[in-house]
Amino acid sequence: MSLWEYANPKRFMGWTRPVLPWTFALAGLCLAVGLIWGFFFTPDDFRQGSTVKIIYLHVPAALMAINAWIMMLVASLIWVVRRHHVSALAARAAAPVGVVMTLIALFTGGIWGQPMWGTYWAWDPRLTSFLILFLFYLGYIALWEAIEDPDTAADLTSVLCMVGSIFAILSRYAVLFWNQGLHQGASLSLDAEENVADVFWFPLLVCIAGFVLLFIALVLMRTRTEIRVRRMRALEARMRRA
């Protein structure tokens, strides 16, 4: 069977129904373990003090804010190339989750920045591109709501998503090629010397797993809702014509 058949609306509703509760349960478990471990059972950092505990929220949320947009970009490209309705609906479903992840990253970053940098906000390249990404999320959701025809909405939001991807990529890499901002480099790296210490790294990995699973669970649930809304509108239109 082709991979695309799993994205057929009927088949998608079939395979996601048993997967959804398990994904939510695993997400809840990882988040509970990671956050409790990080909050209660890790030491303070010698420079950052107890504010290091904010890393367990900030890093996974920022990671998901960027990756949610990348997922929306892939889904939008699939829509543009293959006209696959479920992919357009999945992109739409992911946007509000991405907004929440971006908000958490911005808020926790600001609240950490005040004691560490002496300011809640700076027009640093990474922070600014992140704020623009947040505005793109809002614009993307508004565009879906503003256009009545779903296919036209999917076309236009796909274009917006492609443009916004520049800021998603900038949010991730601005710190590397604009060497003038306050924001430090990545907290996670495959290079052991650049990585955070193991005592912070392991609970952080569990939190990241929790955020990824929660994102997947929410996108699956919200996509199922969008498919049902689409079916309901089609049935209502048919009843009106009859």
Next chain:
Amino acid sequence: MPDLGTYAVEVLSAYAVSIALLAAIVGLSWRRYVRVRAALERVEKND
């Protein structure tokens, strides 16, 4: 409760707001999921 020292307000507010936002998106998504499912069932019955 760990001793958060002088940064207790910052750390606790970061956790409180983040958990509230996560709970809000889960709660709102679930509420819409249930409502739309019930509405579709009604429409399918009338069809």
